[in-house]
């Protein structure tokens with residue numbers, strides 16, 4: 001892959017945020033290139049084997065899920081965490097059929113689990129992590145809650161990198177690119193504490209019967225503006241470095257996943273920045289994680305070559321995303337009166353004037369959890385847990401053609 005070199009890196013305490021890097025080409029010549037960052041296929045492939053891709057899904061069109069799963073590179077393990085309806089129709093069962101069919105044909109490794117399986121809640125309770133549980137000990141609704149289930153399973157598999165891909169993407173080829181972009185980001189990083197966040201080149205919309213290649217959405221524009229303002233008011237120098245505040249498509253090293261806190265639902269992505277600023281930024285009061293402090297935390301922001309075409313979920317969804325995203329900034333330790341009043345101006349349509357943005361529920365780091373025993377509990381008790389392993393040998397696949405003689409693949 002050929003990527004632009006980051007032109008500038010904003011250093012904010014121990015957090016290094018690299019400026020947006022465009023994908024120049026999805027492949028490359030594989031030589032020393034002083035003008036761009038050339039990442040070889042072998043290097044990317046060695047990351048893919050150590051990468052788990054988590055697909056959170058809730059009642060999405062099965063055709064879209066099918067395309068997404070088929071596009072994720074073979075070397076990655078795919079973990080599907082579903083919160084889809086089980087009555088009146090069991091959508092989770094249909095999702096499992098899609099997964100099984102791809103696995104049977106490809107032998108790719110898959111794990112799937114349903115977020116509301118009572119055993120998932122019991123397993124969290126058993127390992128001492130109650131902050132995402134309802135009173136009846138089931139896991140709350142929410143994308144972030146599903147992501148945490150997936151991260152623990154990825155950890156128990158010994159994966160070093162964890163990435164996320166939404167299930168509602170219309171273009172399988174773009175999903176494949178996202179995963180390769182993650183791997184490229186990890187190839188560039190110099191610290192075990194790294195996050196790669198994607199920025200869409202375009203997010204096409206239908207406007208008056210034509211496709212319009214829109215660059216910015218209202219939520220991401222606002223989120224980025226206020227995240228940047230947090231840095232600017234702290235350093236005294238204006239910056240626009242943050243362009244991926246709401247990046248649903250992102251990946252991180254397991255080392256970093258262990259020490260992050262997670263905000264509930266859709267506020268999880270902007271809160272990554274707020275948490276890192278508060279905990280590792282210029283005004284961090286306490287050194288909580290000395291290793292990460294010393295090694296530094298790198299954030300790569302990559303502009304994809306492919307546009308992002310996904311299911312539109314309507315104005316209510318957009319408003320709730322805007323509110324929960326800006327709430328994370330409002331409740332940051334770095335948020336001063338100036339940022340607060342600008343934020344409230346933006347939310348005036350959604351909040352009644354006397355209200356302040358409600359604080360999102362924050363879930364503590366997962367580093368202390370025994371992920372192995374969590375996954376073992378799911379494996380032995382959870383009815384919805386399915387693990388389709390990569391057997392490595394497929395017999396009688398290729399009968400003719402010039403590959404004859406390699407009909408038994410051993411990997």
Ligand code: GDP
Pocket residue numbers: 055056057058059060081082083115141142143144146147165166167168248310313
């Ligand atoms: P947007 O693309 O950021 O507007 O958000 P989406 O509504 O597309 O959600 C992102 C992904 O999270 C999609 O694949 C959803 O199906 C999935 N998702 C949404 N809510 C939940 C949930 O409660 N649990 C799980 N596991 N996934 C969810």
Ligand code: CO
Pocket residue numbers: 166168310311
């Ligand atoms: Co979406």
